[in-house]
Amino acid sequence: xxxxxxxxxxxxxxxxxxxxxxxxxxxxxxxxxxxxxxxxxxxxxxxxxxxxxxxxxxxxxxxxxxxxxxxxxxxxxxxxxxxxxxxxxxxxxxxxxxxxxxxxxxxxxxxxxxxxxxxxxxxxxxxxxxxxxxxxxxxxxxxxxxxxxxxxxxxxxxxxxxxxxxxxxxxxxxxxxxxxxxxxxxxxxxxxxxxxxxxxxxxxxxxxxxxxxxxxxxxxxxxxxxxxxxxxxxxxxxxxxxxxxxxxxxxxxxxxxxxxxxxxxxxxxxxxxxxxxxxxxxxxxxxxxxxxxxxxxxxxxxxxxxxxxxxxxxxxxxxxxxxxxxxxxxxxxxxxxxxxxxx
Amino acid sequence: xxxxxxxxxxxxxxxxxxxxxxxxxxxxxxxxxxxxxxxxxxxxxxxxxxxxxxxxxxxxxxxxxxxxxxxxxxxxxxxxxxxxxxxxxxxxxxxxxxxxxxxxxxxxxxxxxxxxxxxxxxxxxxxxxxxxxxxxxxxxxxxxxxxxxxxxxxxxxxxxxxxxxxxxxxxxxxxxxxxxxxxxxxxxxxxxxxxxxxxxxxxxxxxxxxxxxxxxxxxxxxxxxxxxxxxxxxxxxxxxxxxxxxxxxxxxxxxxxxxxxxxxxxxxxxxxxxxxxxxxxxxxxxxxxxxxxxxxxxxxxxxxxxxxxxxxxxxxxxxxxxxxxxxxxxxxxxxxxxxxxxxxxxxxxxxxxxxxxxxxxxxxxxxxxxxxxxxxxxxxxxxxxxxxxxxxxxxxxxxxxxxxxxxxxxxxxxxxxxxxxxxxxxxxxxxxxxxxxxxxxxxxxxxxxxxxxxxxxxxxxxxxxxxxxxxxxxxxxxxxxxxxxxxxxxxxxxxxxxxxxxxxxxxxxxxxxxxxxxxxxxx
Numbered sequence: 044x045x046x047x048x049x050x051x052x053x054x055x056x057x058x059x060x061x062x063x064x065x066x067x068x069x070x071x072x073x074x075x076x077x078x079x080x081x082x083x084x085x086x087x088x089x090x091x092x093x094x095x096x097x098x099x100x101x102x103x104x105x106x107x108x109x110x111x112x113x114x115x116x117x118x119x120x121x122x123x124x125x126x127x128x129x130x131x132x133x134x135x136x137x138x139x140x141x142x143x144x145x146x147x148x149x150x151x152x153x154x155x156x157x158x159x160x161x162x163x164x165x166x167x168x169x170x171x172x173x174x175x176x177x178x179x180x181x182x183x184x185x186x187x188x189x190x191x192x193x194x195x196x197x198x199x200x201x202x203x204x205x206x207x208x209x210x211x212x213x214x215x216x217x218x219x220x221x222x223x224x225x226x227x228x229x230x231x232x233x234x235x236x237x238x239x240x241x242x243x244x245x246x247x248x249x250x251x252x253x254x255x256x257x258x259x260x261x262x263x264x265x266x267x268x269x270x271x272x273x274x275x276x277x278x279x280x281x282x283x284x285x286x287x288x289x290x291x292x293x294x295x296x297x298x299x300x301x302x303x304x305x306x307x308x309x310x311x312x313x314x315x316x317x318x319x320x321x322x323x324x325x326x327x328x329x330x331x332x333x334x335x336x337x338x339x340x341x342x343x344x345x346x347x348x349x350x351x352x353x354x355x356x357x358x359x360x361x362x363x364x365x366x367x368x369x370x371x372x373x374x375x376x377x378x379x380x381x382x383x384x385x386x
Numbered sequence: 387x388x389x390x391x392x393x394x395x396x397x398x399x400x401x402x403x404x405x406x407x408x409x410x411x412x413x414x415x416x417x418x419x420x421x422x423x424x425x426x427x428x429x430x431x432x433x434x435x436x437x438x439x440x441x442x443x444x445x446x447x448x449x450x451x452x453x454x455x456x457x458x459x460x461x462x463x464x465x466x467x468x469x470x471x472x473x474x475x476x477x478x479x480x481x482x483x484x485x486x487x488x489x490x491x492x493x494x495x496x497x498x499x500x501x502x503x504x505x506x507x508x509x510x511x512x513x514x515x516x517x518x519x520x521x522x523x524x525x526x527x528x529x530x531x532x533x534x535x536x537x538x539x540x541x542x543x544x545x546x547x548x549x550x551x552x553x554x555x556x557x558x559x560x561x562x563x564x565x566x567x568x569x570x571x572x573x574x575x576x577x578x579x580x581x582x583x584x585x586x587x588x589x590x591x592x593x594x595x596x597x598x599x600x601x602x603x604x605x606x607x608x609x610x611x612x613x614x615x616x617x618x619x620x621x622x623x624x625x626x627x628x629x630x631x632x633x634x635x636x637x638x639x640x641x642x643x644x645x646x647x648x649x650x651x652x653x654x655x656x657x658x659x660x661x662x663x664x665x666x667x668x669x670x671x672x673x674x675x676x677x678x679x680x681x682x683x684x685x686x687x688x689x690x691x692x693x694x695x696x697x698x699x700x701x702x703x704x705x706x707x708x709x710x711x712x713x714x715x716x717x718x719x720x721x722x723x724x725x726x727x728x729x730x731x732x733x734x735x736x737x738x739x740x741x742x743x744x745x746x747x748x749x750x751x752x753x754x755x756x757x758x759x760x761x762x763x764x765x766x767x768x769x770x771x772x773x774x775x776x777x778x779x780x781x782x783x784x785x786x787x788x789x790x791x792x793x794x795x796x797x798x799x800x801x802x803x804x805x806x807x808x809x810x811x812x813x814x815x816x817x818x819x820x821x822x823x824x825x826x827x828x829x830x831x832x833x834x835x836x837x838x839x840x841x842x843x844x845x846x847x848x849x850x851x852x853x854x855x856x857x858x859x860x861x862x863x864x865x866x867x868x869x870x871x872x873x874x875x876x877x878x879x880x881x882x883x884x885x886x887x888x889x890x891x892x893x894x895x896x897x898x899x900x901x902x903x904x905x906x907x908x909x
């Protein structure tokens with residue numbers, strides 16, 4: 044069986060302007076949404092707060108739960124259905140931290156029982172203090188930064204044999220970030236600056252492949268975060284795990300194309316034009332790129348639909364990331380390498 | 387052809403090892419290492435406590451002040467007030483002259499560890515500012531955290547939790563993981579209790595109400611006792627004016643146990659060691675007809691009038707305890723007090739039913755996802771797909787064996803990692819097969835196509851997997867709990883799929899091609 048014909052020849056490079064326009068629109072939408080919403084819609088992992096998951100044996104109106112909670116002073120608590128309606132499961136979310144020390148579960152059980160007539164089962168309690176939230180946020184940003192950096196070292200080492208150059212560069216960036224973070228700079232600003240410097244250095248040092256890869260990765264991560272922001276989905280620790288996996292995985296497709304580009308350039312006659320070579324490489328690997336994504340998407344959809352509510356957003360982030368990642372390895376990464384080649 | 391090549395031995399060896407490690411998870415057999423389930427799958431509580439170790443410094447400063455005062459008394463030096471400032475330094479005032487020089491002698495003789503600033507003289511009053519040295523302060527803080535960890539470990543051991551994980555995290559945080567805990571609220575109460583038991587005198591010379599409205603007399607503080615109205619059960623708070631001087635504290639306890647009074651109401655009987663008994667004997671003898679308050683964590687439990695000297699070193703803490711409260715309090719007193727209060731700054735508790743649900747939904751999506759991928763590979767690549775599917779199943783066995791062998795913890799995100807690996811493991815086969823098809827189109831024979839397919843795809847597969855491995859390793863380094871579980875399965879999955887794609891599948895292909903006369907590939 045064959046989904047993509049072996050003699051396929053689509054002019055990807057020629058259409059790169061359309062692709063760039065689409066990417067820029069998506070990125071602008073993402074940044075716009077992030078600005079309007081004042082950053083990602085952080086879950087309690089990153090800003091602190093309390094969530095309590097409760098389950099009833101039968102149907103209970105949400106209003107009644109809210110009444111019970113406001114009776115014990117949880118006026119700011121939001122109550123949402125969790126999972127399928129017939130599960131009678133709810134998620135209570137509050138920024139109130141004061142009560143978690145002393146008998147929180149008990150007082151919630153009592154209050155909700157008083158207002159609904161049914162004792163709920165407390166299935167999960169998560170409380171994160173504001174300081175812990177801040178720590179986790181910084182850790183998450185650092186994790187994204189480090190994985191981007193390490194991956195690009197690997198790429199420039201493997202594809203351009205510039206291990207030392209990229210290693211020294213990454214080393215000095217890491218040291219700079221480390222020392223500046225001691226001086227209480229905002230981690231977000233610090234890492235944005237570090238990434239901008241990284242991009243500039245790649246350009247100056249002519250690390251073409253690393254640059255193509257990191258641009259594609261930033262593109263994928265930014266748009267995934269943007270879509271989460273647009274849909275107002277919770278940005279929690281598992282989403283960071285998903286983003287890191289996307290960073291690692293979306294590169295698979297990019298590497299397949301890069302590998303072929305390198306192979307074709309080596310065997311090329313000097314008369315062959317670069318854009319043609321690049322386009323040929325993308326087309327030759329197209330079925331691979333699409334198929335690997337398809338198999339991964341199949342399991343992710345299984346996870347999304349059957350994996351339960353807790354893992355839902357994680358699966359969603361992965362699906363978005365894989366789709367965007369596949370798109371970017373065809374339409375973003377290689378054209379950037381081509382541009383860098385033409386310098 | 388040799389019957390046992392190095393590769394075939396390697397293949398079989400790795401698979402057998404994985405199966406051996408995986409078996410104990412399902413049956414009770416050697417090597418008895420089951421796959422650990424994370425708290426999110428088996429239920430349990432994860433706590434991060436912050437030791438407010440600045441309070442230990444405060445306490446030490448207060449203690450030092452009492453020591454200085456005592457020393458000055460014995461030397462006959464009069465002071466004009468010695469108090470603790472907010473920055474935990476000590477302000478001591480003396481009249482210029484004999485008292486000043488007397489103090490300086492005491493200071494240099496007994497309190498050489500204190501850092502003294504140059505004294506200020508104002509209207510014949512000399513003020514000294516003293517402080518603990520930076521090193522002492524740091525040590526106190528470190529000790530407080532270490533001691534808190536030890537105390538909490540003792541309490542949890544007595545409370546009875548199987549396989550708790552308690553460790554220091556960073557400078558002043560303690561991480562506690564209690565798998566399968568039945569009553570998280572009670573455990574939390576027990577762990578968080580400071581359990582600082584003190585015996586202090588009630589100041590009956592001054593008026594409590596005046597002190598509440600104004601300021602308490604020097605050396606006194608206002609503490610409360612909570613009583614419950616027997617009819618309505620409404621709590622009533624009674625204020626006491628308590629002398630700050632601690633006559634005796636819980637550090638000299640040898641035992642604490644639950645007893646019952648004549649109304650079968652639980653109370654806690656405590657026993658002091660010989661030194662404690664002597665102190666108790668002494669203070670009761672000296673303060674007959676005064677009230678002695680039993681204070682626990684800044685709450686007065688009772689304040690009986692001392693009728694007579696009490697020898698033997700036994701006392702009772704009464705209050706309106708439930709049986710469990712009394713039991714836990716006895717545990718806390720036996721295990722010792724926390725050197726500083728702790729605050730819960732992170733809590734994640736998962737009930738056992740939710741954990742079971744997560745395992746179920748995780749397994750269902752794994753089976754369905756795996757089935758779909760297996761089906762897809764057979765339809766798309768026919769017999770070659772079958773080889774990929776075999777590699778996939780081996781892959782999952784390898785991950786399971788790896789989890790058990792390394793005693794890693796399987797979490798819900800970890801299951802997601804396995805599911806993801808199912809999708810990614812066949813990627814390697816897809817890359818190889820597409821390459822083989824390409825080579826066949828170029829007119830190569832089946833065997834040659836397979837060889838160059840594997841050879842040429844190997845590097846690409848390695849590159850692609852190394853980048854994911856880098857991301858997974860970073861995630862392992864930065865992640866906590868469940869997320870770490872994800873990183874672990876992802877790493878194992880990547881390594882396993884490198885093996886299954888590059889070594890195992892290749893061997894199977896070689897085997898099939900060598901035993902097949904037609905030399906035509908079903909791919």
